[in-house]
Amino acid sequence: MKISPLFISALMGAAVSATSGAEFPNPYPAAEPGVRLTPETSPAPSINGACVFGARPGSSVLFQVPVSGERPMKIQASGLPPGLKMTPGGLITGKAPAKRGEYKVTLEAANSLGKDSGEWVLKVGDELCLTPPMGWSSWYSFSEAVGQDNVLKTARLFVKLGLTNHGWNYINIDDCWQGVRGGKNGAIQPNKRFPDMKAMCSAIHAMGMKAGIYSTPWMGTYAGFIGGSAPNEKGDYTELTIPEKDRKQENQVFGGYPGVHRRKADRTGPVWFFDRDARQWAEWGFDYVKVDWNPNDVPTTERIRKALDASGRDIVLSLSNAAPYEQAEGLARQANLWRTTGDIEDHWGSVSRIGFSQERWQKHMRPGHWNDPDILQIGKLGKPNHANTTFVQTRLSPDEQYTHVTLWSLLSAPLIISCDLENIDSFTMGLLTNDEVIAVDQDPAARPARKAWHQGDFQVWTKELSDGSVAAGFFNTGGARGVLSVNLGELGLPDTYEVRDLWKRADQGEVKGKMSVELNSHGASMFRFIKKN
Template sequence: FSEAVGQEHVLKTARLFAERGLVNHGWTYINIDDCWQGRRGGKYGAIQPNKRFPDMKAMCDAIHTMGMKAGIYSTPWMGTYAGFIGGSAPNAKSNYGEMAIPEKERKQEDQIFGRYPGVHRRKADHVGAVWLFDRDAKQWADWGFDYVKVDWNPNDVPTTKRIRKALDESGRDIVLSLSNAAPYEHAEELGKLANLWRTTGDIQDHWGSVSSIGFSQERWQKHMRPGHWNDPDILQIGKLGQPNQPNTTFVQTRLTPDEQYTHVTLWCLLAAPLIVSCDLEHIDSFTMGLLTNDEVIAVDQDPAARPARKAWSQGNFQVWTKELSDGSVAAGFFNTGKEKGILKVNLKELGLSGAYEARDLWKRADQGTVQGEMAVELNGHGASMFRFSKKK
């Protein structure tokens, strides 16, 4: 919903997660991104919601009653990317003075720095002299939030430590998601402080973006472990809204069905947090199939959190593998070229010696015993996903 997001949208989304049955497949968090913020106030002097969110606590309570958890968004900067106030200020009175644009020029009353890239133009894109994030964290805890996405760039370690401390002292267990494009050289330190961290800038719904991000994630894999995850950004599937717009209508992703299979297959092998931002009211059966295949999701959610690796590549073909907690191995077979082709690989080159029972996870069909060479036909930009279990 981007700039149009409001309490009714969030609750409607939560109800759709329940009505469509997504809650039965592990989908748990209902998260607000930017554009919820009003002005500071309340007992903590924390950011209060704008008029589209009349009762944050009631909203969180309703989400919890439905069996789900609630997420919110902020930044340690003085302003957010969408131009609302952030977790710091230039002075104790939170008076932004000439940094703020005149009211008559604002798209929304509380969008005081203007639509993106206003935060940069108004020089609100840094941590202000007065730290207020700790007040905001206490307010989120009181409202009942379980998750916060904290968005700024670059994600530096000292600021992340301040954020972590504020959440630890908030009185509630709150998941910390760092955004965006965490510097790789700080991955290990940031990974100790956060539960997930963005490994990239914002993803887009085209093959160039999805493939360049997805197939470049191998180096990050060694930094994840249970409870601490690499985040290559949200899934670009279904009908999407446009960033930095008050969305009321949604447009089908530009990814082809084959590209969407590749997208979800690779994200699950990478143990990426699975996050969707699509229209659930008019969701089609294909998108539902992507979101409710428990065998595919199980690879993503495997508790061992062992890293995925690019085990084999030749021309436009790649195979990525991931060892699972039960001793089996998940594998994604990918065709990065535009034309249909047959991927032929000897399983020994994937580290699979001997006979295995193979199961096609997207087709949910056993493939029988495989040994030696395996050949898989793949559409252009397409993927198949298998689980190999050692034959007894």
């Protein structure tokens, strides 16, 4: 909830502190491949996650205070503005004040093992999504088999596994939920796998999370379902659809990918229905929409943003896919996040190509507006464009997964997973529950990461944090273990620093001048540098 205390040793639970004044080991040894570095979550209270929340005047507020630690636990808030209340479990709900401004709330959490406190700031104005969204998407998981039952099962697993205690709070349906147009709004209604969208959203909200949905301004989606425009006023797509006998699913009217291209439904139709769909999503209770088409363009994005703003609900806008770089600023004025790439895949070539090419995008992000290099390829995944009921381990090695999450966190990227949670292993849980790594991603200052140093297979990326410290990722993109040696002055770190290993959540001594780090092939280490007074 607050950035600096996340790094204070007294709050680290299982974290290890080096003796004050000890020298940083040179070279710093590489981790044993495949080992979980994140300590188990401490049973003592720790308030985690984002410390700011954006809402428009008078709009609905839903925020689950992310607190890890053993239950029972007493969670309290003082200074909540009128119109908001908090449940004993730490769920803040109600209406934002009509008056614009910042409202500071003091939070306290206590159990038999200790207590923690922090500040939460409600910013009432025009901006939403003041830190990168963290959550789950159905696309690399259930994909074409997504339905209300497995979405709610995922939400319940978020709570059971304690992910909500670390700031994970979006449950997002991707493509394949759509049925036919109808209802009082003439909007897209869900297919038979979603019998009650409103009840589903309410259930997700009651668990302290937010709900996301998917659409496109095109007449058809990539997976072959109907989109946010139509060829006629009736919303009848028959002239473009394939015969029912040729469909994998009843409502997959354009056929599986790339059917949308073959049927010429990959374009915005003459009749715009997106505003009607937005009203329907607001009535159901959705908080987030991923809008997918290519190329993204500013006029269409403005039209989409206008429809969402008129829906009567605060809805985060996520653009997909492969936003044209030359239109980044125009898109960033309207969207809360935008895809900087095509679809990511779970192999080193895809993750490294995307991740290490993001520096030029960094200048376009700011609180409420985020570059999106796509979904984290960690854990057990399904196959996109398939009706998945089973999942297989990502093709990324453990070291490549550390690189993946380290780099995405430095980039202030959305942290969206799509893995199977029912059979999640300890290693993957370690990637998802390290509050110090998450704090780098969620840092409210959102200062750009930069590639501070590059030599051969080695790179160092740095990011200034709001408390004055610097987070850094040391990366080895090569095929063999090696030692990265760098003069810290070249990283903009000319003084003496206390160094903390963020994955291990452990202090590692002091360093000045040269620093050497041994790294596994495709591996990473992540440090925080605190200047000595």
